[in-house]
Amino acid sequence: MALLEISDLNVQFGGLKAVDAFDLTVSKGEILCLLGPNGAGKSTTLDLICGKTQPDGGVILFDGHEISNMLEFQRARLGIGRKFQVPTVFKELTVNENLRVARSKHYRIIDTLMNFGDSNSSKVDSILELIGLTDRRSEMAGNLSHGETQWLEIAMLIAQDSKLILMDEPTAGMTIQETQKTAEIFATLKEEHALIVVEHDMSFVRKVADSITVMAQGKKLAEGTVTEIENNEDVKSAYLGH
Numbered sequence: 734m735a736l737l738e739i740s741d742l743n744v745q746f747g748g749l750k751a752v753d754a755f756d757l758t759v760s761k762g763e764i765l766c767l768l769g770p771n772g773a774g775k776s777t778t779l780d781l782i783c784g785k786t787q788p789d790g791g792v793i794l795f796d797g798h799e800i801s802n803m804l805e806f807q808r809a810r811l812g813i814g815r816k817f818q819v820p821t822v823f824k825e826l827t828v829n830e831n832l833r834v835a836r837s838k839h840y841r842i843i844d845t846l847m848n849f850g851d852s853n854s855s856k857v858d859s860i861l862e863l864i865g866l867t868d869r870r871s872e873m874a875g876n877l878s879h880g881e882t883q884w885l886e887i888a889m890l891i892a893q894d895s896k897l898i899l900m901d902e903p904t905a906g907m908t909i910q911e912t913q914k915t916a917e918i919f920a921t922l923k924e925e926h927a928l929i930v931v932e933h934d935m936s937f938v939r940k941v942a943d944s945i946t947v948m949a950q951g952k953k954l955a956e957g958t959v960t961e962i963e964n965n966e967d968v969k970s971a972y973l974g975h
């Protein structure tokens with residue numbers, strides 16, 4: 734069953750149709766990579782799904798709810814998590830504390846750190862294991878490498894019970910080893926989550942993508958498997974600027 738179903742989504746900025754009659758379906762357990770040339774509307778599509786931008790028209794169904802006009806925090810509560818390019822971890826807290834804050838429903842950080850139940854603690858332990866940061870749990874987040882910081886942020890989204898995780902260029906600035914480890918983390922993540930990933934690095938896309946959707950000028954240009962997309966003449970032309 735589809736976790737996310739988008740139909741006829743539209744948004745304009747001034748006279749520009751940034752997203753134009755766009756359809757997309759994502760299932761649980763799927764990693765969908767969103768590709769397209771600069772200005773194609775990829776980031777705007779993620780903004781429309783998470784509620785950072787409100788659409789002019791169209792329908793977004795998520796996990797049985799119509800969310801098209803919900804606010805960002807309401808969509809987050811339903812399980813849509815967005816990872817932005819600039820990390821939003823608390824640098825002065827440890828990895829473990831960051832995850833506790835993400836998991837907690839308390840408003841004040843001090844309340845979170847003082848009152849944290851056993852079930853939440855074991856959830857944090859399993860997330861640390863999943864994301865490969867168990868050995869770094871007592872480290873200040875400010876001391877993590879670039880790659881580790883990105884993984885911590887993904888871990889924080891899982892701690893908030895995100896079912897669908899949206900990511901904009903997650904491997905930008907990563908070393909080859911970090912990119913490889915990110916591919917391994919994604920493979921584990923998709924057992925329980927769905928991911929939509931905007932990514933330019935084709936070698937990474939080839940490793941992780943179950944399906945690819947290509948956008949150009951706000952519209953869907955093509956969709957299919959990695960091989961189908963790499964052999965698609967329209968896609969080749971869009972990238973070459975013809």
Ligand SMILES: Nc1ncnc2c1ncn2[C@@H]1O[C@H](COP(=O)(O)OP(=O)(O)OP(=O)(O)O)[C@@H](O)[C@H]1O
Binds near residue numbers: 746749769773775778
């Ligand atoms: N808030 C905004 N106000 C006005 N125009 C915007 C806004 N956000 C995006 N745009 C425009 O909408 C179009 C789509 O932008 P978007 O950032 O979604 O493209 P993209 O495919 O993510 O590109 P890139 O790969 O360069 O990040 C672009 O022409 C952009 O300039």
